[in-house]
Every structure is written in C-alpha cells, then in structure tokens.
Amino acid sequence: MPHVAIIGAGLIGRAWSAIFARAGWQVAIWEPVASQRAAAPQLIAAQLADMAHHGLADDPDAAARRVRMAVSLADAVLGADFVQENGPELPDAKRALFAELDAVARPGVVLASSTSAIVPSHFTEHLAGRDRCLVGHPVNPPHLVPVVEICGAPWTSDAAKARAREVYASIGQVPVTINKEIDGFVLNRLQAALLSEAFRLVEEGYISPQDLDHTVSDGLGLRWSFMGPFATIELNAPEGIADYCRRYAPFFRRTVGDQPTLKVWDDADTQRVAELWGPKPSAADIAEKSRWRDRRLASLAAHKRDAD
Secondary structure, three states, X not given: OOEEEEEOOOHHHHHHHHHHHHOOOEEEEEOOOHHXXXXXXXXXXXXXXXXXXXXXXXXXXXXXXXXXXXXXXXHHHOOOOEEEEOOOOOHHHHHHHHHHHHHHOOOOOOEEEOOOOOOOHHXXXXXXXXXXXXXXXXXXXXXXXXXXXXXXXXXXXXXXXXXXXXHHHHOOOEEEEEOOOOOOOOHHHHHHHHHHHHHXXXXXXXXXXXXXXXXXXXXXXXXXXXXXXXXXXXXXXXXXXXXXXXXXXXXHHHHHOOOOOHHHXXXXXXXXXXXXXOOOOOHHHHHHHHHHHHHHHHHHHHHHHHHO
C-alpha cells in the first residue's frame, strides 16, 4: 500500500489527506500547531463521511483509519512514496521546509508544494535534490474541485513531473502541466483576468455585483463546469476555433485594447464594490456559506462523474 506524507493539517492539508486516504493510500500528517494537530483526525473523518454521502468515497471509516498524525516531520516522511507540502505561503518558510524534506525523504521521492503563487525556483534552487521538487497546486476545496497544476522549476526532472501526474491521476484528481514557470501559474491568472474585469464593470456602474455573479453562475459558468474556453468557442462557429476567431477577432481586439487598469484594485474602489455586495459577513456566515458551497460542489462532482 503506498504511503504519502502530508506536511501541514490546515484546510488544504486535510483535504489532501482525505483524497489520498479515499484512494487507498496510507497517510501520515505532520502539523506543528497543537490545536490543528488535535482537530485534524476528526475533521478529516467528517470530510470523508460527507464525500461518501454524495457517492464520492467508498467506506469512509476504513479511509479514516488509514490516516495517522506523525510525531515529527521526519516520522511523516519515513517510508513515504510521495510528499505533499502545505505550509505557510511564504518563500522563506517554503525554503526551510523543503530543505528539511530534501534531507529526510528517500531519494527520488517527489516533493510537491501546494503553493498557489510561489514558483518552485524560489524555494528549491540550492537543494541537492532540487530535480525532484515541484508545485502541485490544488484548487480550494481540493477534494471537490479536482484540477491540480503541476509546475516544475527549470531544473525539475521530466521523471518527477511524470510521476506527480501519475500519482494525482491515480487518486482521482485532474493534473494539468504548466510547461514553464509563470507568476500565479494558470488558474489564478485566468481568475485574475476575470476578476479584474468584473471589478471594473461594477466600479464603473455597468452592472451590479449581484447581476455580474449571475452572468457567470447562470451563464458562462454552466458551460465552463464541463467545457473549457477552447472547447466552448469551437462549438460557437460552424468551422471551429479558427472560424470563431475570424468572426469575432474585431470585437476581441477592441476589448483587449480596453483592459482594466491597476486602479480597479485600489482600496477605495474595491471597498465600494464590497459595500454594494452587502454587509460584511461574520465568521459564522463564511462558515455556513462554505458548507453550502461544498454541498453544491459535491453534488456537481457526483453529477459529472455519473454523466461521464
């Protein structure tokens, strides 16, 4: 039975633990914060039970029994066949963690970071085993949104990237390969482009934030839940993508020449959008809305699985 070391038992680390355990892996978690370490097993078990309720996990009790809390980072990594790091989103913290991981992990074992924005060359350059280090960036919540961005540094080996892709696919995730480093990888850059235009359209009075959200959730998002942008436009012109571009290039050239500026992210402007959206949510509001989101995502994931 394969073993994975999960470094960090926060939101992302717990989700990775559930994903690997669901897929039959033995999971060892190292978490330095006592409160998170104590809470993790019960939270992971509850996550697995929720997944099973939607038909997304078999035998959640058995999966939960495959999870253990390690007494140290070295204990977690001992015998691991794969390592997924979920530490603080700080370059110095990543450097320290990866230096320790590289020193204790078996030779050749892939060391993957869940970082959402820090390219791997910023924290792996001086490691003896830097060729096995890469980013495996999930989307929150990873146990319900399966895509994982694999991004190596210039020195990451093809074998390490292939191994990461194999592992992620085998546990039910959808790996995509980022061919070279870029700030924010791909998913967050696409999100940034959409968010910047969304803020601009609301700030300049073209639409309310509520109706903008409907434009995506009840418009673009319905197609995007099972088709990407290229698959979408291929069906929007009789002869496919090239035909679509010929037909609509004049419009897109106009809009690309009229992109949002950095001003859309000024505090005063974003605060105005937040006020138009509604009252500031409490911690309880965020928790309840997160639970609602997860229930809807689980239902969508089950639907997509059955449809496929």
